[in-house]
Amino acid sequence: MRRAALALMGAVGALVLTHAQAPAPAARVACEVGALQQAAPAGTTITAAALVEAAAGQPAHCRVDGHAASPGNTVNFRLGLPADWNGKFYFEGVGGLGGTIGPLTKGLARGYASASTDTGHVASDSAWGTNRAKEIDYGHRGTHVTAVAAKALTASFYGRLPAHAYFNGCSNGGRQAMMEVQRYPTDFDGVIAGDPATGTPMQVGRAVFFQQLLARPEHYLPVEKIELLSQATLAACDGKDGLTDGLISDPRSCDFDPASLVCKGADTASCLTPAQITSVTTIYAGVKDASGQYYAPPFPKGHEGGPSGWRGWITGNEPPVVQPDGSLAFTGARVPSGFGLADSNFRFLALEDDAPGFSWRTFRFPQDLPRLKTMEQILSPMDPDLRPFRKAGGKLIVYHGWADPGISALGTLDYIEKMTRVVGGQAAADAFTRTYFVPGMHHCSGGPGVDQFDMLSVLERWVEQGEAPREVVASRVEQGKTVRSRPLCPHPSVAAYRGSGSIDDAARFVCRAPAVSR
Ligand SMILES: [Ca+2]
Secondary structure (H helix, E strand, O other): OHHHHHHHHHHOOOOOOHHHHOOOOOOOOOOOHHHHHHHOOOOEEEEEEEEEOOEOOEOOEEEEEEEEEEOOEEEEEEEEEEOOOOOOEEEEOOOOOOOOOOOOHHHHHOOOEEEEEOOOOOOOOOOHHHOHHHHHHHHHHHHHHHHHHHHHHHHHHHOOOOOOEEEEEEOHHHHHHHHHHHHOOOOOOEEEEEOOOOOHHHHHHHHHHHHHHHOOHHHOOOHHHHHHHHHHHHHHHHHHHOOOOOOOOOHHHOOOOHHHHEOOOOOOOOOEOHHHHHHHHHHHHOEEOOOOOEEEOOOOOOOOOOOOOHHHHHHOOOOOEEOOOOOEEOOHHHOOHHHHOHHHHHHHOOOOOOOOOOOOOOOOOOOOHHHHHHHHHHHOOOOOOOHHHHHOOOEEEEEEEOOOOOOOHHHHHHHHHHHHHHHOOHHHHHOOEEEEEEOOOOOOOOOOOOOEOOHHHHHHHHHHHOOOOOOEEEEEEEOOEEEEEEEEOEOOOEEEEOOOOOOOOHHHEEEEOOOOOO
16 A cells, blocks of 8 residues: 555656656556566666466466666676566565576566566676776665566556555675665565675675684684584583474573583594684674774574584685795685685675785784675665654565575674664554564575574565564474474563473463573
């Protein structure tokens, strides 16, 4: 309804809002380039349009490819317009550094007019970060101009405005989501931000910091030591949430000291050397800038093991190798995800002054951190003032895996706490936001916890029926079978076992205030 009201305001010409660019609903437009181009808003170019037959998991739809103009750049998008439309619009975020358009299947399967964008550059262009316009479009603007264009095309195609617009993304998609609510608060009625990235400069800088540490042989953490650490944190902290179930459900209560694993004699697989303990405590501690503020937040303890844990993101599956100059480096298949982006990022993206000769070995902490400041402002969604989004009637759901080894859940918690203060306290924040921390979940999925849940349905009920979200049942699926269900509890509440019945049944849990004081 909000959208219709805004369009009406646009029609009288009194306000320059994004929605004013939407053409007045008219007769339906054919799935054909010429017709769609004629109906497209200014600056939008249609390059292809085709009817796609129904297939497994995907209804019949009109597939539209095009690009939207932004100052100094064009932003590619794809829009799927289902024959059996649910009357609403859906935008799928993209991971990593963008550069490819995300799949539309999730939205299309539910009948949404569904869009996604490459955020203004193509992955094959390794030097896109030398173009400031492309940096800004990746940062936030590319998502916005696509949202405006795709909603307008949707309205033209069906002859009426979509009743609601939703955004859903995880990782970089979560970052896109947070940028939308902070910078373009009228684009979407409902937004889901999963494990939101904090922006390339912060994450990449942290990766370089860890790489410098771990490339020193005595500091490297072999896979068996990560598994040892993971077992030790679980043994120490599993029960602190009130239930010994293989999950550290609230890692803030985990006070495990890595020094307890110190080798008493020889270095074996069942102990950590003093240098390895330093590595572990350094990773837990995060990275501070010269003023003592967190540049990269600390990591929660727990569930460090497994292929999608620390070894996947921080330490690598294999040790670094000796380079021709005698130094050590992670190369080829040894590069963990967190480092994979680091080098090209620093050469072309993270620094305001692009440095093609950049070497991760020479970046200094914390002295060089100010060199990331400009790009941090473009890429990092840190503005805690969501009052404009609230005023526009928007609803936001944030979720984050407590055991995410790529992007710290504690960073998201810090943001949420700041945002809560800015909007007027917990009750005020609860009126339009919900945050769920997911026990034992790694980055967007994976890990030993529950990682299957349907936030979009929860958000739809909130936006469309005014049903405020409470606990959300999440599942763990192994080999196609649900082996455990648990409620995800709206922060700050946590799930507590009722005391009887299966610990794998969500119904045996209740959301309540955390038992452990902090
Ligand atoms: Ca537990």
